Amino acid sequence: MTTQHPPAVIPDRLFDDAEAEARWRARFHAPRMSTPGWALDAPDANIYVSNASGVWEVYAWDRSTGEHRRVTDRPNGTLHATTSPDGAWIWWFNDTDGDEFGSWVREPFAPGVIETAVPGVHDGYPAGLEIGHRVVAVGVSTDEGSELFAHIDGETNRFYASKDDASVASLSRDERLLAISHSEHGDSRHPAVRVLATGGFSAVADKWDGEGKGLTPLEFSPVAGDPRLLMLHERRGHEELLIWDVEADTETEVSLDLPGEVAAEWYPKADALLVVHFHEGRSSLYRYDLADGALSSLETPKGRIGGAAVRPDGTVEYSWSSAAEPTVIRARTADGTDSVLLTPPGEPAPHSQPVVDAFVEGPGGRVHALVARPANAPDGPVPTVFTLHGGPHSADEDRFSAYRAVWLDAGFAVIEVNYRGSTGYGSAWRDAIEGRPGLTELEDVAAVHDWAVQSGLADPAKCVVSGASWGGYLTLLAIGTQPDRWAAAVSSVPVADYVAAYEDEMEQLRAFDRALFGGSPETVPAVYRECSPLTYVEAVKAPVMVLAGDNDPRCPIRQIENYLDRLAARDVPYEFYRYDAGHGSLVIAETIRQTAAEVFFALRALGMR
Structure with a gap:
């Protein structure tokens, strides 16, 4: 670092009121967990991730005994894990301090010794993993490109290499494909x-739908000998389901009369699909019967489905939350009975405010935003924070967020904009940012900002822009171009x-950047220059806080220092929060420190503290 940058101020407390202070912290500390996943042939052997220890780690759950135990215990947490099909082993990805670079290790489902999972595979960024009884396939990405390895009968061999992005997607139930x-x-x-x-790794079949139309392999049929592969396609302008019989080279497009977009997985007998439907920030569940094409709604409350899977007996287990209500893990049996499946130990998170929809005409079409107003806010315009999601191919949803809630508690309205580039609104909306990323999204943010001011919601003198990852990029670009x-x-x-x-x-x-920008910085330098926040640093007026991880492989620290060095030469207040982790933190105490620093900075910048 060439310049000493002003450090962020971390307050002892955000709120003078003791109850308010305890409430916002409790939302972050409240134990949460993911939907459990289980071993294919041993459904009592389950794993999930949870923050119950104060750090997001992997947990094992033996349904036959009811025992839960923490599997991993690492300073910066662990998120990526799976089980072997026989339930004997838990595999988890072992990186260094959140840098996402490492290798898969495994340990017995019952406590035991950790060992290298696939001998002969070098470290790298993960690019898919499929575990069979006899065949294991693992993908690795490095600066040289992608390599895919197979471990069969005790021997590891590389079967694919490319300078282009590639990954392992799905192994057939009989492990032939x-x-x-x-x-x-x-x-x-x-x-x-x-x-x-897998016997020799010759190509059996290829499928590509052509320029601008991706295919996403989801999973092979769970029935041995069934060569059908469930996929997503976008032949009609949005993601839909496709079943491809690989060996017969026939396909069935699953056309559903649903707006928005879908994902799916097989029911255990491969006679139906569990469909997760996403539309305008909310998701719902359906069963699609493959024999007669009947689509049946699995009634769930309005909100967000965070994960869903079908047990061998047909029970659907899923996580659910809304902006107002925290996440719960629920189970819906085949007869329609729906109940809470798992509750992490400890007190649940305090509730928050609901969100409402706003639809604003923008330069590229109708922009959808989710809007929350602070409780007991006075009539008239209020301070407003625009929180811009990452990705960019993601979307803000009607889900519980402790981060959104603390801004509301601090007196801010919160607006989440699903700008062009967001998913769930069709391929054209998602791909509209190609060739001009960043600036395109900010046109939509500007349209929603105009609406918020004109409608009387937002105080135009007290609007804050905030985001992480791609949202952080948009934030810096916004203060330079707007x-x-x-x-x-x-x-x-x-x-x-x-x-x-x-x-x-x-x-x-x-x-990803080459595909989005239309080339590399060497081939299209003008596009990178036009779309880089550094280009506009001289125009910045607003006080800005920047947070960055030392080990971040996605948004590396050097380029952030370049920006801050240029900003330091300007007469603009700014603060820098630097921490020892990667692209965000899995440690709850660290997340609380960062959140307190962010909100406190905004309150001071707006003269509210």
Whole structure:
């Protein structure tokens, strides 16, 4: 670091009122957990991730005994884990301090010794994993490209290598067929699919829908000998379901009369699909019968489904939350009985405010936003924070968020904009940012900002822009290209200097950037210059806080320092929060420290503290 940057101020407390202070912290500390996953042939052997210890770690749950135990215990947490099909082993990804670079290890489902999972595979960024009884396939990405390995009968061999992005996708139930996703055509954002025979790894079938139309392999049928592969396609402008019989080379498009987009998984007998439907920030569940094409709603409350799977007896287990109500893990039996399945130990999170929809006409079409107003707010305009989601191919949802809730408690309205680039609104909306990323999204943010001011919701002198990852990038770009709109900014783990970021980031993201920008910084330098926050640093007026992790492979630290060094030469208040982790933190205490610093910074910048 060439310049000493002003450190962030971390307050002892955000609120003078003791009850309010305890409430916002309790939402972060409240124990949460993911939907449990189980071993294919041993459904009593389950794993999930939870923050019950104060750090997100992997847990094992033996349903036959009811015993729960923490599997991993690492300073910066663990998120990625799975089980072997026989339930004997738990596999988890072992990186260093959140840098996402490492290898798979495994340990017995009952406590035991940790060992290398696949001998002969070098460290790298994860690019898919499929575990069978006899066949294991694992993908690794490095700066040189992608490599896929198979471990069969005690021997490991590389069966695929490419300078382009590729990953292991699905192994057939009888372990004869392996599906991979690849971008040999040069566009990792719209991948193609290849199926290989595990006996020799010759190609059995290839499928690509052409330029701008991706195919996503989801999973093979769970029935041995059934070569049907469930996939997503986007032939009609949005993601839909496709069943491909790989060996017969026939396909069935599953057309559902549902707006928005879908994902799915097989029921255990491969006679039906569990469909997760996403539309305008909310999700719901359906059963689709493959014999007669009947689509049946599995009634769930309005909100967000965070994960769902079908047990061998047909019970659907899923996580659910809404903006007002915290996450619960529920089970819906085949007869329609719906009940809470699991409750983590400890007190649940205090509730928060609901969100309402806003639809605003923007330059590229109707923009959807989720809006929450603070409880007991006075009539008239209020301070407002625009929180911009990451991705960019993601979306804000009607889900519980302790982060949203603390801004509301601090007196801010919260607006979440599903700008162009967001998923769930069709392929054209998602891909509209190609060739001009960042600036396109901010046109939609500006339209929603205008609406919020004109409608009387937002105080135009007290609008804050905030985001993490791609949202952090948009935040820095916003204060440089829209300096008169924003009174303060909070940018976490951002892209700040896009050329330097491209040089230092993981290869998977470089491939993504080439597809998004239309090339590399060497081939389309003007696009990278026009879309980089560093280009506009001289125009910044608003006080800004930047947060960054030392080990972040997605938004590396050097390019953030480049931006801050330039900002330091300006007469603009700013603060820098630097921490020892990667692209965000899995440690709850650290998340609380960062959140307190962010909100406190905004309150001071707006003269509210």
